[in-house]
Amino acid sequence: MRHGDRMDNFDENWTKTAARPWDPPLVDAGLARAFDTGRHLRASLDFPIHRVFVSPFLRCVQTAAQAVTALCGGNDTNTLQVAIEFGLCEMLNTEAIKPECAPPSGDFAFNIPELEALLPAGTVDHTVKRVYEEMPQWGESVAAARTRYTEIIKALADKYPAENLLLVSHGKSLSWWVFLEG
16 A cells, blocks of 8 residues: 655645655645545455554555554454554655755654554554564665565565555555566
């Protein structure tokens, strides 16, 4: 699942004053679309979603929070587990992130406890060992990102073979996953 509509695509001045211009939040319509997508999945799938893995970028965490809320439909959230996975992050290069928006140090400085606090209560699984224990380095090549996206989907599928997973990520990852074979 791709993240919802992001602020910097609707307000061209947002990045000029943002403390974290590389990490825009969702606009209200993006939050609503994420919730609606979760509700649609709940109504149309003939199987449950067991786990949600999400990129650490704010827009993805906000998307996951809304989708998970809708997927749970007011029911006990303890059956659905969510974890932040660095391997699902945006492609870390100037093709995906404008150079003037990237952190000068190359450190994206995600505060994982703060991001986890945005997710519905009772859904965060702190026992999950991340496939990628740290973020890729700024300046990764397109080929390296493609390899990472292929590795992460295969690793998660192998790690949870009997569970249905929802991955919340970015446009590039989804475009490559569509053509993934095997």
